[in-house]
Amino acid sequence: MSALSFSKISASLNALLATIGLATVAALTTPDITGQTRSALEIVLACVWAAYVLQLVETLIMQRKRDIHGRTLEIAVDVLSVLVPLAAFFFVRGRDQSLYCAIWLLKPLRGSTFFRLLGRVLTKEARNLIGVTSIFVIVLFGAALAAYVIERDVQPDKFGSIPLAMWWAVVTLSTTGYGDEIPQSFAGRVLAGLVMMSGIGIFALWAGILATGFYEEVRRQDFVRNWQLVAAVPLFQKLGSGALIEIVRALRPRVVPAGGIICRKGEAGDQMFFIVEGRVSVATPNPVELGSGSFFGEMALITGAPRSATVSATTEVSLLSLYSSDFQMLSSSSPEIADVIRRTALERRGTPPKS
Structure with a gap:
């Protein structure tokens, strides 16, 4: 992989290059700038254009190596950002030549999810x-x-x-x-x-x-994302779609960075957590690590006792939290899930589950 991947220029860098280019275009419209200053500004425009050429070249190379379906709009913006100023250089004379670089206004928007969202909203409505x-x-x-x-x-x-x-x-x-x-x-x-x-x-x-x-549209996207997270938890994989819908509505997604504290010992607990991705460390006398598919904090929901251990994120961890009020509702609608949670809580506490 190359040291500088122009096809992966971040949105912020694209915005920076476009800002420099457009500020240069604005400066070139000033009538009283000297010839030397004008030449320097035109060199700046050429450098920005060259960066966009390299980005386009590598993007097209990557397109041949693997499928990048769905990036047609981004590639179109990249092509226009290169060809429009190039055509102006050959076919336009005078001070208006640089104005065609205003096409770079589209560069910061090429990968924006907002415009995809706007397109879906406009189509739907x-x-x-x-x-x-x-x-x-x-x-x-x-x-x-x-x-x-x-x-x-x-x-x-x-x-x-x-x-x-x-x-x-x-x-x-x-x-x-x-x-x-x-x-x-x-x-x-x-x-x-x-x-x-x-x-x-x-x-x-x-x-x-x-x-x-x-x-x-945002609510639909959140529901789909939460559905995918819930379906990834082994405890929920055998449930029907009706039960999954109830769980999706009850659980709240949360992302904790590596080293972050999820809950502290002695705190009053009003929620338990399911690990979707990542690992957490439970600070017991014999520290325990839990990974994807595990859950913790259930004792606070079942017994109402304070937290018995501090839990921190070993890696960046994606969690689903279940509050006590939602747990009671879930126990009524899906007693098999609540039974598994109670059994696991009793086993961790050292009490044999009742048959």
């Missing part, structure tokens, strides 16, 4: 968004038509046609209110008030649809 957009267009045209009829004789230079009145309708419906076109008649001002209130409602609908879509 497309019908609702199109419906609200249709209302917006109808209100917009209706407002322009009404303003034309009411104000055309008073202000023919501003409302003398529907296309002219359309600008006022856009500004008013978006509640921007530039003030360059203002109805003079009483009826026109009443119309402006109604259009502004309609705009507030329409934009609120757009915001509500998007907010609900984001919330549902």
Whole structure:
């Protein structure tokens, strides 16, 4: 593997390179810079472009060696970031040549999960968004038509046609209110008030649809992730989908870095933990290490006694925590899981389980 893998440039480094490049582009638009300074800035642009060329080359080499399906958008951004400035260098002359490097605005976004999430939300909520957009267009045209009829004789230079009145309708419906076109008649001002209130409602609908879509998508992703974590615990692998759904809703994921304290001896415990990945150390007279699939802290849920040992993360550990209130509900719906937990707790305490 190469010492410098340009195909794995982090998002922060991509952002840094893009910032340097775009700041250089902005500086090159300054009319009073000297020729020497301009040359230095152009060298900076060339260095950023060269870094992106190396990133693209290695990405394409990796594509031939193994499948990187799903990275089409990232590769497209990399290609555009190289080819657009290169085409400008050959076919554009003058000070506008560097402006085409503004395509680098896309580089920090190439691997962003937010835009994938936004795409899924827009796809899922497309019908609702199109419906609200249709209302917006109808209100917009209706407002322009009404303003034309009411104000055309008073202000023919501003409302003398529907296309002219359309600008006022856009500004008013978006509640921007530039003030360059203002109805003079009483009826026109009443119309402006109604259009502004309609705009507030329409934009609120757009915001509500998007907010609900984001919330549902994030919740779905969390559910899928928690399902995968729960399914990885051996104790739960033989359960049906109905029981797994109840457990997913009850358990809370948690990640503890290596060396972190999960619980301390003597503390009041209100939750137990299942290890999904990693290892923990239980500080007993004979220290014990627990790995994936194990659980601990169950005594606090069963007996209500304080923690009997301090537990720390030997490695970075992924946990699922179960609170006492959820444990009681789980005991009612899935008694076999609760029975296994109780038996294990008694065995660890040295008390033989009752048959």
